[in-house]
Each structure stands twice: as structure tokens, then as C-alpha cells.
Amino acid sequence: MARIVMKFGGTSVADVDRIKNVARRVQAEVARGNQVAVVVSAMAGETNKLVEYCRSVAPIHDAREYDTVVASGEQVTAGLTAMALQELGITARSWLGWQIAIQTDDVHGKARIHEIKTTELDRRLNAGEVAVVAGFQGVAPNGRITTLGRGGSDTSAVALAAALGADRCDIYTDVDGVYTCDPRIVRGARKLNKITYEEMLEMASQGAKVLQTRSVEMAMKHRVRVQVLSSFEDTPGTLVVDEDEIVEQEVVSGIAYSRDEAKITLVQVPDRPGIAASIFGPLADAAVNVDMIVQNVSENGKSTDLTFTVGKTDLDRAVQVLNNIRDELGFARLIPDQNVVKISVIGVGMRSHAGVAQRMFKALAENGINIQVISTSEIKISVLVEEKYLELACRALHSAYGLDAS
Amino acid sequence: MARIVMKFGGTSVADVDRIKNVARRVQAEVARGNQVAVVVSAMAGETNKLVEYCRSVAPIHDAREYDTVVASGEQVTAGLTAMALQELGITARSWLGWQIAIQTDDVHGKARIHEIKTTELDRRLNAGEVAVVAGFQGVAPNGRITTLGRGGSDTSAVALAAALGADRCDIYTDVDGVYTCDPRIVRGARKLNKITYEEMLEMASQGAKVLQTRSVEMAMKHRVRVQVLSSFEDTPGTLVVDEDEIVEQEVVSGIAYSRDEAKITLVQVPDRPGIAASIFGPLADAAVNVDMIVQNVSENGKSTDLTFTVGKTDLDRAVQVLNNIRDELGFARLIPDQNVVKISVIGVGMRSHAGVAQRMFKALAENGINIQVISTSEIKISVLVEEKYLELACRALHSAYGLDAS
Numbered sequence: 037m038a039r040i041v042m043k044f045g046g047t048s049v050a051d052v053d054r055i056k057n058v059a060r061r062v063q064a065e066v067a068r069g070n071q072v073a074v075v076v077s078a079m080a081g082e083t084n085k086l087v088e089y090c091r092s093v094a095p096i097h098d099a100r101e102y103d104t105v106v107a108s109g110e111q112v113t114a115g116l117t118a119m120a121l122q123e124l125g126i127t128a129r130s131w132l133g134w135q136i137a138i139q140t141d142d143v144h145g146k147a148r149i150h151e152i153k154t155t156e157l158d159r160r161l162n163a164g165e166v167a168v169v170a171g172f173q174g175v176a177p178n179g180r181i182t183t184l185g186r187g188g189s190d191t192s193a194v195a196l197a198a199a200l201g202a203d204r205c206d207i208y209t210d211v212d213g214v215y216t217c218d219p220r221i222v223r224g225a226r227k228l229n230k231i232t233y234e235e236m237l238e239m240a241s242q243g244a245k246v247l248q249t250r251s252v253e254m255a256m257k258h259r260v261r262v263q264v265l266s267s268f269e270d271t272p273g274t275l276v277v278d279e280d281e282i283v284e285q286e287v288v289s290g291i292a293y294s295r296d297e298a299k300i301t302l303v304q305v306p307d308r309p310g311i312a313a314s315i316f317g318p319l320a321d322a323a324v325n326v327d328m329i330v331q332n333v334s335e336n337g338k339s340t341d342l343t344f345t346v347g348k349t350d351l352d353r354a355v356q357v358l359n360n361i362r363d364e365l366g367f368a369r370l371i372p373d374q375n376v377v378k379i380s381v382i383g384v385g386m387r388s389h390a391g392v393a394q395r396m397f398k399a400l401a402e403n404g405i406n407i408q409v410i411s412t413s414e415i416k417i418s419v420l421v422e423e424k425y426l427e428l429a430c431r432a433l434h435s436a437y438g439l440d441a442s
Numbered sequence: 443m444a445r446i447v448m449k450f451g452g453t454s455v456a457d458v459d460r461i462k463n464v465a466r467r468v469q470a471e472v473a474r475g476n477q478v479a480v481v482v483s484a485m486a487g488e489t490n491k492l493v494e495y496c497r498s499v500a501p502i503h504d505a506r507e508y509d510t511v512v513a514s515g516e517q518v519t520a521g522l523t524a525m526a527l528q529e530l531g532i533t534a535r536s537w538l539g540w541q542i543a544i545q546t547d548d549v550h551g552k553a554r555i556h557e558i559k560t561t562e563l564d565r566r567l568n569a570g571e572v573a574v575v576a577g578f579q580g581v582a583p584n585g586r587i588t589t590l591g592r593g594g595s596d597t598s599a600v601a602l603a604a605a606l607g608a609d610r611c612d613i614y615t616d617v618d619g620v621y622t623c624d625p626r627i628v629r630g631a632r633k634l635n636k637i638t639y640e641e642m643l644e645m646a647s648q649g650a651k652v653l654q655t656r657s658v659e660m661a662m663k664h665r666v667r668v669q670v671l672s673s674f675e676d677t678p679g680t681l682v683v684d685e686d687e688i689v690e691q692e693v694v695s696g697i698a699y700s701r702d703e704a705k706i707t708l709v710q711v712p713d714r715p716g717i718a719a720s721i722f723g724p725l726a727d728a729a730v731n732v733d734m735i736v737q738n739v740s741e742n743g744k745s746t747d748l749t750f751t752v753g754k755t756d757l758d759r760a761v762q763v764l765n766n767i768r769d770e771l772g773f774a775r776l777i778p779d780q781n782v783v784k785i786s787v788i789g790v791g792m793r794s795h796a797g798v799a800q801r802m803f804k805a806l807a808e809n810g811i812n813i814q815v816i817s818t819s820e821i822k823i824s825v826l827v828e829e830k831y832l833e834l835a836c837r838a839l840h841s842a843y844g845l846d847a848s
Binding site: 055093102 | 458461462492495496498499500503504506507508510511513514515517518520521522524525526528529535536538540541585586587
């Protein structure tokens, strides 16, 4: 007997038939003798509809009221899923964030979970009852409903799995696992049986949309075994686990890409101490996240060019901020460029293997792809290239690291 | 300064524009220096959609989960209305049933309110904050969400007005008041400025759909002054008040009709003691509500005919129950008839005036309308007639009691 948390995303509960399908998946897990807690998202499209209501009522609105409105989507699916389970003869009940309670801080719209009370859930799981938990929501110290930010149901599921000491947290979604690269781009992409937390974290933050970054951080911190698998097919998915559990580690596990970046180049920035702080400080104050940064070597000791990337949605704001302080900074020109894509190769094997970056640069060069910016971490190398090279670059790297299906 | 509860029904909050309109109505009340608590229903159509989800998931479903699902509709409008008020510069916050708390029993799907905690609301109303309360919902002793039954937001509003000691409970709806008869049927129908609780109660239970019966009972019990008025027009509505407040009372205040009745005649029922109990007992056990009953005088001392009415939606079930015990009851024939309508004249003036019934029978006779069943209460006379006479009967009675607009 194991204790399992099963999480179903919006497309998995998109309508009544799919909710009945979810109930059958849960039934199969119960039939195996397992204790099950289910975490559900809102029906696909529902959260967007509710967010749109909020925006039309008031462009800038009270985050507490926003949370009250949008949390209703998960409330509906939790109730319906419990009903569907009961219809199959399974004892089940729905749990809202405030009923459990899933206690969070009061940062409405992107609250963080502080504690999950599990005494009552524990008792009921031990008695064979299935708990259906509304994802994405919690309750603030003052008793108001909070939400955890977009994709927060993944975080709900992992946090619940940690609190309940679950043996596994299964994230059911519309893909059947984590791939070496997006199969829509690289035909030879393979599903990974296992991936380490660190790699999954880099994959998620470098553009792979399969899991919310925060949920992976939480899984890593609490050592929750996470499985990503399909709600629609009955095949094993990808296990996200500790590095120790992976016997033979590839040098590179996967390739991620992100179209969400934009590049800004400041031409002829005076090369004086503190210049970086006076550029990136105001951007941080305006809540613009800066990702990759390259500063050219100053040729004449007087000025240099500075290139960095920001989120595409933040580009206009970043340009405005910098133009406002143009006199102060003293740069000659600002060149924004949305025509870029970031490609990352990821693998914990990099730590112990040399030549990984070299192989990347060589593969790109052989295909005539110019690298605009490079950034690296211990288990990741990212490059910024012109957007038209996205497919070519992914395919070339996928082959270069021997990831193609044989 | 007064303290007012304003309740807005589903058509009044049907979309974002109408919610903004509601906020402006509340703003006007606040501008008059009044303390305001707002009670909102779900957007028109939303509750039906949620009920339909429940039915498709499980035809017979757990009422506790049903309540969790359907209560979400009012949660959405409460949050949005609070936002819309804030957008107008008014301090406001939403309150869900469990947050206040509106404590009910645990009869899910049609819970009754036991107590409303008002300390915090009181404090905030006194401080000038507008409370936006989700109608239709409460919380059971075990912390699960309950709902008060269809139209329950009227009851929420009146109960809140009673608990808060409000000076008035304004029920905003898509009609501008209570009329002497349905204006779609009787062109000369007039809006009443005032009506007594007792009359409103009879009007509501005899078919006028303007207020939920239970909310009128509660208003009467706690002497809450209720006003029915339009969300869309800026005209005074109808005040529902104590009899003492109405100086010149008409004999008849209004005429109501109901198409929701069906008639059952049992032919040649043995005329023996206990026969009525053995007929109506099993119907009550099957949750069939019986309204009007007529038993003919037994001609031969052996058998009699018995006629009664049930709700149209209960007719099939009633017929089935009676046929199942036909041998035991020993009636010769059962004749169901859906082709009937109940028409009621209502007025507290009847208590002190003779000849009211006589005038009704005379008016119907003069128009060639045959009366099938009669029932009376202290302030109401109801007759069952063939459905085709609905308009003719209403118009004839409206004139006969001098209710036509001059």
C-alpha cells in the first residue's frame, strides 16, 4: 500500500466527461490498494474567464477580491470530482483551501504556503476515504482566500504530498512525460524515464512548460518523488527524483527553448564603476526581471556595449525606464530586439564532463548559427540566437549530444 | 443616517456592466450618508449551469458537494461587486457565508439560517465600509458550505437585515414592484405602494414570483421593512410592511395565479373513516405536496369522489403512488388533469368585509367560467379553473374588485 497524490490540470478536467475520466483514473489507483489524495485545477479556460471579469470590472483591482473570484474555479471542479468518485462507489469528499486548512502568507495573487494541517486528512485517508483538494488556493492568516499564482495547482499538489508524507506525487497533464526536447520541434525527441530535480528545475525555468518552477523547487526541498504523466493514455510517465536514483546519467538530459525573451543593447555606455548598478537597479525597481547579461570588453577604456535580455512582456516597460534615465546613464543608443530565442542544454552530467560547451558551440557554428549571448550555470548552458534558427538549433544540438531516438 | 441592506438578483448582476451599475446604485445610497450591506446573487444563468454540471456528473448526488459547487456563483459576484465599488472610491470588501459566518443547519441544498455573527460587520459598517455578502450560502456546524435553496438570496438579505438591525431591506429585481396583478396579463394592473407581510406571503405562495416565500416569512417574523424595486429604473418600489403602517386598506390588494398545479380526481372512493389519511399519508411519504382538497358529499353513504391538486412536476409521481395502493384504497378510477390554473384573490381587508367570496363567484359566473375547486384562508380565496380561462378570470376579478388603474 502506498499513499499517492494525484494532480489533474485544467485540460484533464475540462468538461464533465473528462472529470468522469479522472474519477476512473483515481478508482484504478484505489483498486491497487493505495491511499489517494486528488488535487484539481479549474476547468480549462475557466480561470482565464474569471481573470478577464476582474480586469473588466477594474483594470487595477484588489488582489484579495481577485483571489476570492478566481479561487471559485477550483471549488467547482473539486465538488464535481468528489461527486464523480462517489458515483463510482468510492468514499470521497472535497476540501477547499480554508477547510483543510492550507495556510499561506497574505501575498494575495501569489501566496506562499506556510503550513498544511493534515490531522483530519490523515485520519480519513487511513480510513480509505479519497480527499479531493481544490488546487491553487489557500487561506491567509486573517481568513481570506489566497491563490498561489498561475499554475499554482502543481505547487498545491507537491506541498500536499510533502505534508502527507506521500510516496509519490503524480502530475497528470496533456503530455505523457518530460522529453529530451519538444517533440513538435525535434521529431526524434525521447521521453525520459527519470530526470533529476535540478535538471527539471532548469528545464522548467528555461522554457519547458510541463511543471511550474516553484513546484519543482518545493519537490526538491522536501524530496517528493514527482511523476509527470498523461491523463488520457495509460503509460508510465517521467519520474522526477534525486540524482542518486539515476544509475547511468547522460551528460545532457534535455534541450529547452524559450521564445519569451527579448534583447536590449545599450551602445556606448560610459565604462565607469557603478554603471551596472545604475542600469539594473531602476529596472529591478520597475519589477523587470533581467536574465542574461553580456558586457563587452571596453576597447578604449571609456565606453562599452552592454547587452541583456528581459521578458518579452516587460520589454516596453524596460525601454521606457531606460530612456527616462538616459541622460544620467549617458549611453549613445538603445537597440531593442524581440527577434531572439533562448536555447539551453541541461544536464547534471556537465559537472563531471569537460567539453560540453565546446560541443554546443561547434554544433551551432557548423550550422551557421551565430550566438548573440551566452550564460551558464553548473548544469546548464544557454545561448541567445536569432529566432529563425530555433528549429535548426534544437535539432543540431539534439543530435550533437546523442539524444536522438535510435 | 440609516442602515440599509440592498439585495441584487441574478439579472441585476448578469454581466460586468450590470455589476458596475449595481456599484453606482450602492454609491448613491452611500452618498445619502447611509450604511450599506449588499447581498448579491450569482450572475443570471450561472447557477443553472452549475446545477446542470452536477446532474451530468451524477444524477443523484451528494448535497454537500452540490452546495460546494453551486455556492461558487455568488462568490464570484461578491468579489466582482466589491472590486466595482472600490473602483468608485468606496471602501468595500466581499464576505462569503463561512467568513461572516452565516451559520445554518446541515440540511444541504435547503439549509435554514440559525445565526449570523455581526460583530465584525457592525464594526466595519459603523466605520463606513460597505459589506458585499454572497447570497444563498452559509456554513454548516461542521464547516461545510451550505445553500439555502433556489431564490435563497432573498432570505440571505432579509436575515442579514434582521441580524444587523437594518432600517430597510431593498430587494432590487427586474420588475419595479409588486402589482395588483401580473401586468402582462392585466393591462390595468397597478403597482402597489405598500403591501402587508401577510398579503405578500400569500401572493408569493400563490404564484407571484417577485419574492421567495421564506424570505417574506422571515421579514414578517423579524418585522424587517422590505422594499421591492427595480435595479434598472430609479423609481420607488413596493414596501412590504406591517398592517399598522397601511392607513387605508383595500378589501382585495392583488390577484395571483399559478400554472404550476395539476388536479387529481379519485372516483368512487369508499367513504369510510381514515380514508383521507390512507390517501394523503403515502403522498406525503413520497414528498408530494397536496394543496387544495375537495371531498364531495357521499350520496349513498358508501362512496364519494375526492379531488385535490399537486404540483405539476409531482403529478407523475403522485399517480404512481396512488396506483400502487389502488387495491388497498378501492377507488374506481383516477383522473389526472394538467389543464388547470389556480387563481387567488388576496387581501387582509377580507377579515373585516363580508361578500368578498360572493363577488368572486359572481364575476366568474358572469364570464361563464366554471369553478372546479375552492379553498380559502383568512385573507385569501383560491379557485381552480380550466387553464384557458386564465386571462379572462384575472381581468374579470381585477375589475370586480375595483383594482383597475383609473
